[in-house]
Amino acid sequence: MNKLLISTLLASAMAFPSAAETLRVGVATAQTGALAPFDTPVIAGIHIAVDEINAAGGIDGKIKIELLERDVRSDAAQTSIATQELVDEGVSVIVLPCDADPALAAIGVVSDAQIPAISTCASSPTLPQIGGEYMFANFPGDNVQAAVSAKWAHDEGLRTAYIVYSPDTQYTTMPLYFAEVFEKLGGKMLGQDTHTIGQQDFSAIATRIAALDPQPDVIMTSTYEPDFPSMLKALRAAGVESQMIGSDGIDSPTTFSLGAVAEGLVFTTAGHPTEGSPLEAFNKKFEEVHKKAPETVFNAVGYDLVKVIEAAVIAADGSTDPKVLRDAIANLENVQGATSTITYKGTDGMPLREVSLIRVKDGGRELLGQPTPDASLIPEPRVQ
């Protein structure tokens, strides 16, 4: 009897404070497989932010964050299963993979359980649109990025464009948004090509573009490694001199090590470490923790994600109730992350964030600007 009493007391003593002072965050992301290159850096950023907050005593000095992590192997079905497991464990917030497609696979589970979910770095504006009120993104939308780069191209006096896109994922259809904005601005589209993700050889496409007369002023694509370097090299080897525009997927060391072929390349991304910026501070911190410089801005995007959760808990007066947290996230304004300020208020879950426009110069990055495009220029999300 005594033993039972003691163990019951012990159990309740252990259970009570943790229920009140811990925020359980479920992380169902890809540690292996095709999405791992994007999810693992975000997770590294999440860990840095969580350690930092917990070391300072937790959110608001009292609520510690506990991460429950599952590997979804870049698989849509596995994402749904892992999410269900995390829901059963009673998490308050769920982090989903980078790509819109596996994130959407978990949406049924998340909506039923009424737990807010944030995708690590999916940038398709269709994600919260399809996902409903419990789905949030954590990256500048594809349509916003395309509006920024199309506006830049137009301002530079580039009037004709060609796009190369892949219908394989939502993200790789960003050039379709670009074409829409470019035409709205008065530019002329000369044509388009499609490719498959993982396509090794772009020589047929490059030869076709090289045969165009007149040559397009600008070629836009949102393909990323390893396809992008292959495409760029094929185009340049075929004699195509047009301005190339890419997107955040090529914000990677490979792009800067390509040498002469990448000179002058312009792309949009989530942030740029200007002097004294939070991103610069984050990069320093990352280097302290990992003893090497971050390879990608996705690390900082993970930090942003935790900052959003922290801000939501504070806004909800320390509540860890999922429904309360959802409403708190949806009403967040100007949360200071590492890459940008983040606002969800007034959006459908696709955050308002800065877009940085970068040019490759002498193998390094040159900031062209961090413009906020005119709202009338941003195309409507389109379900591919």
Add this chain to the structure above:
Amino acid sequence: MDLFLQQTVNAFALGGTYALLALGLAMVFSTMGLINFAHGELMTIAGYILMACGLAGVPFALSVPLAICAAVIAAVAMERIAFRPVRNASGATMLVTSFAVSMILQVLFQNFISARSQAVLLPQVLSESVRFGGLVIGVNKIAAIATTIVMLIFLDRFMKHHRVGIAMRAAAEDFSVARLMGIRANTVIAGAFALSGFLAGVAAVLWVSQRASVDPLMGFTPVLKAFIAAILGGLGSLRGAVAGGFLLGFIEIYLAAYLPQGMQEFRDPIALCLVVLVLIFRPNGLIPSPALKAEKV
């Protein structure tokens, strides 16, 4: 006409790379009846050596042989560690073993190197191009075509005149009889793996020189293409593998070049349909292996 010639050069370059890949698979299949799906990981290993050499400042001319050596060593080690214990098991066991080796290596790369692509520094000359009349040909295309020709000549001579090559051909035809003649099974199979590693290493250099980066899953696409090419050419037949590789390269490039815009999305399925069509008329492949005792009922 220029455009057609240009696309034909593209097709030769791509087809040549596919031929080298398919040959690597066929080499192992012809001796031990195993489709080695970990062949792609041999390429990834060679790619990582190129990356490491680039970072260490080793000149490209030296890092290429190093990368190829690494692929050969890895292939021989793979045979010794993973495939020798299951050599006498069923074909399915060996197939699953090769998938396991492939996945284990991928996860090791992801966890111990990086999940993200790593840049490979390449000499600038590989990005340049040369003009021949109206044709613009990239240096890496010329390199791919030249390498393929040299490799094919080397392999032909090796298989015809070298002792191990002759032994491998004998083993491919009838392993039991070859062993009765005093040919050592271990030597022949290790030799086949070493050669397939050599081919994977060479193909990896060509492959990486196009994409300038290496990632843990890099081997998947090439091994898939090689498999299709090997089936198309006739499984187990070396000449068939070469023919299949080139035919696949031509199909892919011409479809990408001449399929109407609206159909481009269906390029890959159409390419595979063409492969199936060829197989309907030649069920054992373009140049079937003489040792293939496929019973058709």
